[in-house]
Amino acid sequence: MRQDARENRERILSAADHVFGTRGEAGSTEEVARLAGVGIATVFRHFPTKEALIEAALVRHYTGLLDRTRAAAAAPDPTAALPALIREMIERGASKLTLASMLGDAPPAVVTVAGEVKAAVDMALRRAQAAGAVRPDVDVEELYLLIRGLAQTTAATPVPAQMLTRAIDVILDGLSTR
Template sequence: MRQDARENRERILAAAEDVFGTRGAAGSTEEVAQRAGVGIATVFRHFPTKDALIESALLRHYERLGERARALADHPDPAEAWRALVRALIETGATKLTLAATLSDRTQTPAAAMRAAKHLKTAVGDFLHRAQAAGAVRESVTIDEVYLLIRALAQACATAPTPPDTRDRAITIVLDGLALP
């Protein structure tokens, strides 16, 4: 793929994540094209259907979170890396939930997205174990409990506009609750 085509694709995916991740089904491919600075034909040249575009935006979302996890993996402070990763998951969770819910005619999440989600959950589990070994998180906490809390806050933010400072305080409360006293 030519460099300009790769750049167009990336701009389209970023715009789609923003448009469909905030507006859901009310978002349009025309709005994506406009935000990406390309014509609608360019959008459909890369993504033949709206669902293909949304699915690719969801996969991009997981890829970016995976990149964030890899960047934090070498952080010298396991507690700080843990807090940063959980914060990123919650802060972007509403976008992920909205993208997944926007896929039309789907009774289940696409297989590629399921694999990406599983890989990410494994990485988050590794961060959890590392933070627990460092004494930063209660030993009794499981990855399933962490994911339930992440989903709960993400769902709340997806369904009701939440001021960033309120969301940030809620994340801090969750993280403090998981930490050793």
């Protein structure tokens, strides 16, 4: 793929993440094209259907999260890496959930990368626990329940950023051994 085509594809996916992640079904491919700075034909050249575009945006979301999750799992300071990761997952979770809700059943590519993310989160959690920063009685399923809970709440009813920050702080305080 040519460099300009790769750049167009990336801009389209970023725009799709924003448009569909915030507006859901009310978003349009025309909006995506405008935000990406390309014509609608360019969008459909890369993604023949709206569903293909949404799926690719969701895979892109998870792939980026996987990179950051693996970095957190390998970070020199697991006591700082895990809270930063949890904060990001909650703050960006509403967009991911909105995209996922538009697809119905999760496509195999999404299921695969989501499983890899969860395994990396589990590793980051265990490293933070081994460092004594996180309660030892918490497992990745409980952590995911907390993350999903806040992400789903903000997807259904957006809240002011300051309120979300405080809610995340409460979760992080509850996980902490301090």
